[in-house]
Amino acid sequence: MIPEIGHFAIALALVMALVQGIAPLVGAARGNATWMELARPAARGQFLFTALAFACLTQAFVTSDFSVAVVASNSHTLKPMLYKVAGVWGNHEGSMLMWVLILTIFGLMVAEFGHNLPPSLRARVLGVHGLIAIGFFAFILFTSNPFDRLDPAPLQGQGLNPLLQDPGLAFHPPFLYLGYVGFSMAFSFAVAALIEGRVDPAWARWVRPWTLAAWCALTVGISLGSWWAYYELGWGGWWFWDPVENASFMPWLAGTALLHSSIVVEKRDALKSWTVLLAIVTFALSILGTFLVRSGVLTSVHAFATDPSRGVFILVLLVMIVGGALTLYMIRAPQLKGGGLFSPISREGALVLNNLLLATATAVVFLGTLYPLALDAVGGGKVSVGAPFFTATFVPIMSPILIACVIGPVLGWKRGDLGAALKRLRIALLIAVAIVLVTWYAASGNQVFSALGLGVAAWLIIGSFIDLAGRIGFFRVSPMEMVRRAVNLPRSAWGTAFAHAGLGIFVAGVTASSSWQTEQVQLMRTGDTVPLAGYSVTFEGVKELKGPNYEAIRGSFTVRQGDRVIARLSPEKRFYPAEKSQTTEAAIHTTWLADIYTVLGDKDKSGGWSTRFYHNPLVPWIWAGVMVMALGGGISLTDRRLRVGAPRRAAGPSAPPVPTGA
Amino acid sequence: MTRKRRRLYIVLLGMLILGVATALVLTAFEDSIVFFHSPTDIATKDLPKDRRFRVGGVVVADSIKRDTDGVTIRFGLTDLANTVAVTYRGVLPDLFREGQGAVVEGKLGADGVFRADEVLAKHDETYMPKEVADALKKSGQWKGKP
């Protein structure tokens, strides 16, 4: 009964989406306030029905109702409760339901908190948002109904892919979807602005918080995913340039560009059509990511079960949503007149450089991800484009950004003084150069790039805060005064500093772990000891044990530094009977300066075990840095300017009513 | 600074970045794209010895051997028409089995032995290698009857 309620709730939500997608747009075009106002109750209703459907599905998972097909194929009574709940979105159908749930939450927020938006803009934003929702609800109802029943119901479920039974991964999809779907808000604002024929600083202030929130969520989501890949896949790496990873990384890159270009629109009333285009592209890449992963067009270890017929539906959705928006862009964007002028050396100039580089980097990742597909489609043979390609292209393109993003915030708007800016940053520059020289010397002069990488990291971390330190009068005024000044600085300045410094921490982690990783693969018998980067690792034997829904062989290793025991590590090989699959559980000891990573392999005929150890210097900094970046985004989000909401548009000639172009 | 001048600067900078990016992409494509070949391609075509590529096929039954060092593994990979000998040093993926499909990446040695540094086995829980079934039976988890 409950699953039927859920199914019906989705149908009702679709009806609400139809109302929200049509009435406000027609109302706004005709200037009919009643029709425009329909958007708000429709958004509320849509949210309520979707939440109801989601609750019904959660209930089915929690009570292990195997008469529901997705529960039967993705859950099991023995599964711990956490993964029963995570199972709701650990499959294609449920994850789509979560996707639309988040979509409706964003719609609800605009409906409830968008008081300061002009009524016509709010109606159009919600209208466009409703149109997107129609597509996704139809997708769920027609190709991926999560409430399909099985008759007769099986007695036991097939379980969740054991690789996914992990806390890091359980909470990775909700964050990713918050990010992807959050960008739909920027998209709706962009399309609404194109329909209105007007983009101004007030518009940018309304778009920015949504983009920023989505960006933070996506940042957290991607880093959780990469952290999971690091400790769960047992390969010792953290980013594989796998198509699915790239699918989430492309919207992140484009979204980062959007964040920065919307600052220019807000402050200087320039780069308007570019920002609108970026908003469309960012959301397009988010849907594209879904399409690539769900359709079977690209395959990967992370992928859901794929199905080409779903791919057709998502492709049609993609064409309607993005094709429609880009057509509108072609027609209306030429009317968006640019505003403020600026010289190349200025804060705007730096932001333009940032955008050009990020856009190019996105294009390169896009090319590398889709090239095998394009070549195969024209019968050019099967190829794979792996990490070496991305290292050779992505890294050089992004490097200038690392230098520039410290200088940019120090430059003045409109016309900056590069010399003065560098003078303010001289301490950071000196320390960075010193670090490069010391590292270079310590590595006997043959690791230039690693030395440069660490130098850039120091430049980013110190340079990002040095200007703020100057502004709060570091070492010049009393501590109380410093705190007072620090609190009074705009939060967005703090946000920028944290985000850029986080990037620096990340760069340090990437540089050190890729330059000085030690890998040891060997056959070990009980009692054997092998050296590993200044430590020694002793194999103490294996034992078998039983987990709640798996059986495992656990190896015991003792890590010593000299005679001192640093850690005891127990990597496992697990076998999940319900899912009939094996996983490798690496055991990791972290010192914050390095990880010691151990993996237990297979037993050979003579009774030895093959084992693999890594010593990964500074690897924890990678995720710490990314978290600091997300924190920076969060701090920026609390800025008074965004929190209070933008003031109403300056009184002026209001835009002439424009017929809807879509 | 006029609007036209500003646009010119942006366009020039954009062209510069795009040019550099294109050059990078082209050289990277030249060096780091990994082609996929079958064991038959290796037997019949003259493939370059210094380039990395991938080979896919079925792991020949009873072909997995360990060298005395315990970590170097040798096995045959076949597409049923031809077989290529492969060596790999390291821990094999969880789903690597004889009689199952696998893809390896590495370089072809002058001796015709393929030196893999990466082994990718299909990751799909609907498969049921016999060894696993046997293990299941032994562990008493599954009796061979529904």
Place this chain on the structure above:
Amino acid sequence: MRLSFVLPIVFFASLAALFGVYLYQIGPGGKDIKQIPSVLIDKELPAFKLPPIVGRKDGLNTADLKGKAALVNVFASWCPPCRTEHPGLMLLAKEGFTLYGINYKDKPEDALEFLATLGDPFKRIGADLKGRAAIEWGVYGYPESFIIDRSGRIRYKHIGPIMPRDLEMTIRPLLEKFSK
């Protein structure tokens, strides 16, 4: 209209076309990108001769497969997904399609009990005790099914259990097509 405003939609249209072409290729009955290209598709079957499961009298060899479109299913009693797909095979047999079985590395008594409990949809079954034939057929995992046309060429290969959706979307239509 300036070029820079038209470019995005042009670029997107070509991309969408590319995806369309690709989806068409991997669609039902199209090429399956997930698998290693099978050298056997559209070729003559490898010659093989399999004895019957001990206790039966049929066995399976190359000549048996000629003359009629059929589905060849590689199964084993120890493989749970094989049990999942079995009702689908029974259904196909009831509809009048010809099915052959290759029993992979199985104990005869287990195989016979499997067929006795779940039903026997197969016209003939060969026992592949050593797994030799499975390697010749290029079997990656179990279960796996092949569709052969009346001249005895492999036309399609299905990896993994045949789920109801596969049955409706690919297997039955292909069997009907090659039976004509």
